[in-house]
Structure formats: structure tokens, C-alpha cells
Amino acid sequence: MTVSSSNSAIEVEHLSKTYGTFTAIRDISFRVNTGEIMGFLGPNGAGKTTSMRILAGFLPASEGTARVAGFDINQDSMAVRQRIGYLPENPPLYTEMTVEGYLHFVAQLKRVSPGDRAAQVDRVIRRCSLEEKRHTLIRKLSKGYKQRVGIAQALVHDPPVIILDEPTVGLDPKQIIEVRNLIKSLAGEHTIILSTHILPEVSMTCDRVVIINRGQVAAVGTPSELTAQFQGEHQARLQIGAPTATAIREVLQGIPQVQLLSLEPKTAADPQRWQLQLSSSRPVDEWIPEVAKALIQSGMALYEIGRSQASLEEIFLQLTTQEGSEVASASENAEEAAA
Amino acid sequence: MNGMIAIFRKELRGYFTSPIAYVVAAVFWGLAGFFFTNILVRVINYSQQVDLFAQFGQDNTFDAATILSQQFLNLLGTIFLFLLPILTMGSYAEERRRGTMELLATSPVTNLAVALGKWLAVWVFFVTLLLPPLVYQLLVLNSSNPAVDYRLTLMGYVGLALMAGSVMALGLFVSSLTDSTLIAAVATFGLVLLLWVVDAAAGQESNWIAATLRHVSLLQQYSNWVQGIVSSSSLILFLSITVLGLFATVQSVESLRWQQS
Numbered sequence: 001m002t003v004s005s006s007n008s009a010i011e012v013e014h015l016s017k018t019y020g021t022f023t024a025i026r027d028i029s030f031r032v033n034t035g036e037i038m039g040f041l042g043p044n045g046a047g048k049t050t051s052m053r054i055l056a057g058f059l060p061a062s063e064g065t066a067r068v069a070g071f072d073i074n075q076d077s078m079a080v081r082q083r084i085g086y087l088p089e090n091p092p093l094y095t096e097m098t099v100e101g102y103l104h105f106v107a108q109l110k111r112v113s114p115g116d117r118a119a120q121v122d123r124v125i126r127r128c129s130l131e132e133k134r135h136t137l138i139r140k141l142s143k144g145y146k147q148r149v150g151i152a153q154a155l156v157h158d159p160p161v162i163i164l165d166e167p168t169v170g171l172d173p174k175q176i177i178e179v180r181n182l183i184k185s186l187a188g189e190h191t192i193i194l195s196t197h198i199l200p201e202v203s204m205t206c207d208r209v210v211i212i213n214r215g216q217v218a219a220v221g222t223p224s225e226l227t228a229q230f231q232g233e234h235q236a237r238l239q240i241g242a243p244t245a246t247a248i249r250e251v252l253q254g255i256p257q258v259q260l261l262s263l264e265p266k267t268a269a270d271p272q273r274w275q276l277q278l279s280s281s282r283p284v285d286e287w288i289p290e291v292a293k294a295l296i297q298s299g300m301a302l303y304e305i306g307r308s309q310a311s312l313e314e315i316f317l318q319l320t321t322q323e324g325s326e327v328a329s330a331s332e333n334a335e336e337a338a339a
Numbered sequence: 340m341n342g343m344i345a346i347f348r349k350e351l352r353g354y355f356t357s358p359i360a361y362v363v364a365a366v367f368w369g370l371a372g373f374f375f376t377n378i379l380v381r382v383i384n385y386s387q388q389v390d391l392f393a394q395f396g397q398d399n400t401f402d403a404a405t406i407l408s409q410q411f412l413n414l415l416g417t418i419f420l421f422l423l424p425i426l427t428m429g430s431y432a433e434e435r436r437r438g439t440m441e442l443l444a445t446s447p448v449t450n451l452a453v454a455l456g457k458w459l460a461v462w463v464f465f466v467t468l469l470l471p472p473l474v475y476q477l478l479v480l481n482s483s484n485p486a487v488d489y490r491l492t493l494m495g496y497v498g499l500a501l502m503a504g505s506v507m508a509l510g511l512f513v514s515s516l517t518d519s520t521l522i523a524a525v526a527t528f529g530l531v532l533l534l535w536v537v538d539a540a541a542g543q544e545s546n547w548i549a550a551t552l553r554h555v556s557l558l559q560q561y562s563n564w565v566q567g568i569v570s571s572s573s574l575i576l577f578l579s580i581t582v583l584g585l586f587a588t589v590q591s592v593e594s595l596r597w598q599q600s
Contacts, residue, residue: 053441056445057444057445058441058444058445058596059596060596060597078447079447081445081446081447082447084445086441086442086445088438088441088442090438091438092437092438092439092440092441092442093437093439094349094353094437094439095437096353096356096357097349097352101352105345105348105349106442106446108341108342108344108345108348109342109345109346109442109443109446109447109448110446110447111341111342111447153442
């Protein structure tokens with residue numbers, strides 16, 4: 001047994017998984033600090049589920065290794081399994097059992113000692129707000145409750161590390177919020193990896209993000225680090241009132257180094273109100289007052305003005321639609337930024 | 340060990356709460372009761388005839404108790420040929436279909452412990468199914484005159500339990516190959532039926548292949564037990580089929596992890 005002394009609960013090193021000629025994930029490396037919620041983000045088929053299954057001990061890795069709570073997934077699989085709570089994409093539920101009976105079974109399976117089982121089951125039932133459904137058969141529960149039972153089974157042995165594969169998929173908006181709050185409340189005591197393809201979920205729940213695309217790590221960092229880093233060019237959004245588009249173009253031509261990215265009417269009903277996007281190689285603060293002044297001096301109305309920040313969506317799209325070499329360099333940058 | 344007990348208890352509880360298991364129990368008890376009465380009536384009639392002939396000086400010996408015991412046990416064996424595949428069909432196929440294999444495979448429990456737990460649970464359920472017929476058969480034999488040696492009957496039941504154990508291990512294996520319970524049941528039934536009557540392929544030949552086929556036939560081995568012939572070779576055959584089935588199950592479940600899904 002090798003117990004590492006670092007404060008990373010999960011250390012993934014050069015993990016690869018190939019099925020015959022198909023490479024599901026290639027050379028993935030990242031760390032998750034103790035008590036952190038790590039978002040695992042990527043388009044469908046990017047390798048999220050494969051990576052999580054390897055960490056949980058369901059799939060063997062083709063190459064590379066990972067340490068979970070200090071134990072190597074290849075060498076100490078049983079020790080890892082005991083320290084991990086795993087919720088697969090489809091909650092693994094025995095639908096003919098009651099909620100309580102099922103959680104008792106999982107507790108025993110996860111080697112919770114007989115004396116602690118009842119207390120642990122009570123604890124997760126309270127934690128996941130399942131008190132009312134305690135004696136209900138699982139097959140009679142709604143999707144949201146089933147998902148909560150799924151989370152409860154991942155918690156019942158109080159594992160240091162929890163892996164949740166798309167925990168909010170298929171839930172209604174209210175249930176999504178409940179599940180997110182539940183996950184957030186688990187941070188600190190537990191280290192959590194959470195996969196999703198829903199971006200707002202990441203900015204709402206996660207401390208850090210790994211963006212994965214085509215089986216490779218495309219970027220790692222906190223949501224704000226990523227937004228800062230992928231800011232790209234200096235851009236601003238404006239909404240102005242002007243008789244024609246040509247008039248606006250003429251005014252803007254007078255300002256050096258500022259390009260018009262887009263110009264379109266705000267609504268069809270009001271053809272005199274325009275929405276435009278500007279971009280420049282200079283910082284926004286330097287040229288935005290000039291633009292505002294020029295517009296107002298030419299008699300146009302200024303309704304709205306603001307800098308446009310690259311959202312996580314844009315970064316995500318940028319990263320996941322780029323090709324080979326660009327992705328690699330972006331990932332290097334991201335790792336430097338994260339270090 | 341802990342994991343095996345957890346699986347065993349879960350599976351056993353599953354059998355006692357599942358409608359399929361109750362249907363199997365009802366069908367089995369119904370058929371067993373019907374045939375038992377049937378055989379019993381025939382045997383009694385026949386022994387009355389034998390008694391009648393004896394009065395006219397014909398000396399026919401007829402061991403009614405043994406005939407009853409053997410016919411009934413052979414019949415139980417045949418009924419279970421059809422019912423056992425239904426008891427094991429869901430063991431792994433259901434876990435695969437529901438996605439709960441992922442829970443088992445990520446829990447600190449070995450594949451062997453899971454397989455043993457499942458096997459033991461279905462075996463215990465099977466033994467509970469056997470208890471009522473055993474009890475009424477013993478009650479009837481108890482009233483026979485002259486007294487009968489129960490050991491012969493008990494031997495038959497032990498043979499039945501051993502044979503069922505090996506059939507269940509094969510059933511578990513087949514169930515681990517698919518995620519459809521229906522396919523598992525039909526394939527298990529086919530496999531077991533083949534093993535049941537494989538001696539038919541031996542025909543009248545007397546070479547070693549025919550000898551092997553005759554030996555492997557479950558029906559042949561089981562008949563030996565029913566007749567009270569307990570040989571170590573038939574014991575070893577049943578046990579090795581059981582071990583082989585469990586081993587194949589563990590390998591098949593392990594290989595699931597390597598498949599692309």
C-alpha cells in the first residue's frame with residue numbers, strides 16, 4: 001500500500017483507456033484537492049464516464065494510474081472501492097427493495113460495521129431528505145427521489161471521495177436545485193468529482209473545472225481563471241438608437257483600431273434601435289469613452305453599454321470545437337495557469 | 340465474506356418477495372402434490388392386487404415404499420429441470436439490465452463472493468421448496484407396514500439438492516452472459532436438458548466417448564442417488580459441475596469490465 005502525503009484526494013496520472021483501436025481517453029492528468037468540488041465538463045462522448053468508471057474501479061485503465069485517497073486504483077482496488085462513493089449515470093437501484101432496505105444492503109456491501117449501519121443509514125436518509133420515503137419501494141419513487149436514493153447510496157459509508165456521473169440529468173428544475181444544494185453541502189467533508197455537460201451547473205457548484213474533449217484534458221482551472229484566461233480580444237456590447245445602420249458605421253469609422261463585429265436591429269418592431277458588438281486590440285477602458293462620446297455627439301441615443309466577457313459557454317465551445325494542436329496548446333496554458 | 344453475506348441476504352429476501360418465486364413455488368408444490376397422490380394411489384392399488392394374488396398362492400414381492408420413493412423423486416427431478424432455470428435466470432441478467440452491476444463492481448466485494456452469495460441464496464430457496472414434499476413423503480412412509488428405511492429416501496433428496504446445485508451454477512453462468520432474463524432462462528433450460536439426456540447420444544456404443552457421455556448425464560447420476568447407489572464419482576461430478584459453473588460465472592463477470600460499453 002502506498003499512502004501519499006500530499007493533500008490531493010485524487011491524483012490522476014497519464015490515464016489512458018483504449019478499446020481495441022478506439023481511444024476513449026488519452027493521457028489524462030489532473031488533481032483534486034481534499035474537500036473540493038471538481039467539475040468534469042465535456043461534450044457527450046468526450047470520455048467523462050469512462051474516466052469516472054476507471055476512478056471508481058469499474059473499468060481497468062489501459063495505461064497510467066490514479067490515486068484515490070492515497071490508494072492506487074490498480075494495486076489497491078478494494079481499498080479504493082471502500083473509500084469511494086460512486087453514482088453512475090443510471091442510479092444502481094434494486095427497485096423491489098424499500099429505500100431503507102436498499103441503503104442497509106449497500107452499507108453492508110461497503111463494509112460498514114454492523115453496529116454503525118443503522119446510524120449511517122439514518123444519517124444519509126436525513127441528509128438526502130428521504131425521511132418520508134423510508135419504507136417506500138424504490139420503484140414507486142419519482143425520478144427526483146430515485147436520484148436522491150442514488151446519492152444516498154454513494155454516501156452511506158461516509159467515503160472521503162464521491163464521484164457523481166451527471167447527477168442532475170433528467171430532473172425537473174426544482175429537483176435540479178435541490179440536488180445541487182445537496183452536493184454543495186457535501187463539500188468540505190468530502191472530495192467530489194461531478195460530471196456534467198450543463199455549463200451553468202459548473203459555475204454554480206464547482207470550485208474547479210476540468211474540461212475534457214475527445215478523451216483529452218483541454219483545460220483545468222477555477223471557473224474565473226478560465227474566464228479570465230480565455231477573455232480573448234477586448235470586446236464591448238452596445239445598444240443605441242439611430243436612424244440607419246450606415247450612420248452608425250460612419251461614426252465608428254472615426255475611432256482608430258476599433259472594429260465593428262456585428263450590427264443588427266434589436267427587434268423587428270423598433271427598426272431604429274440597434275445592437276452592436278465592438279472589438280479592438282486595445283483594452284476596452286481606453287476606447288469605450290471615445291465611442292460613447294462620438295455616438296452622442298452625432299445625436300444618437302445610447303441605451304446600454306458594457307464589456308462583454310467570455311462566458312464559460314464560449315470557452316467551452318472554443319475549446320471543444322478547436323482541432324488537435326490548438327487544443328494541446330490551450331491545455332498547456334491552462335495547466336500553467338492552474339499551477 | 341461480509342460481501343458474500345450481504346449478497347446472500349439480499350438475494351434470499353429477493354426470492355421471498357418476488358412474484359416469480361411464488362409462482363414457481365405454487366407450480367412446484369401443486370404438481371408435486373398431484374403426482375404424489377397419483378403415484379401413491381397407484382402403488383396402493385397395486386399392492387392390494389399383490390396381496391390378493393398372494394392369497395391364491397402366488398408369491399410376488401412388491402416393495403411399495405421403495406417404488407413410491409423412486410418414482411416420486413424421479414418426477415421431482417424432472418419438474419426441477421423446468422423450474423430451476425426460472426429461479427436463476429435473473430441472477431445476473433437483472434443486475435446487468437438495471438445497471439446494478441456497476442454498484443457491485445465498484446463495491447469492496449470480489450466477484451467470487453457475489454457469485455457464491457447468489458448461488459447459496461438460490462440453493463437455500465430451493466431447499467425450502469423441497470421441505471413440504473419431503474415432510475409428506477416421510478409421513479406416508481411412516482405409516483407403511485413393514486417399516487421402511489428412511490435413509491434411502493433421504494439419499495434421494497440429497498442427490499436432488501446436489502444436482503440442483505450444479506444446475507444452478509450453470510444457470511448463474513448463463514445468466515451472466517446476457518441482460519435478458521428470457522434468453523437466460525431458455526438457454527439454461529437447453530443446456531440442462533442436454534446434460535440431462537446426453538447419455539442418449541451414447542447409444543449402444545461401448546467406447547470411451549460413450550462411457551463419458553453416460554457418466555456426464557445428470558439423469559443417470561441422479562437415478563443412482565434415487566436408487567440409493569451413492570458413488571463418490573457422481574458426488575464428484577455434481578460438485579465439479581457446480582465449481583465449474585461458479586468459476587465460469589466469475590470469469591464472465593470479470594470479462595464484462597473489459598467490454599466496450
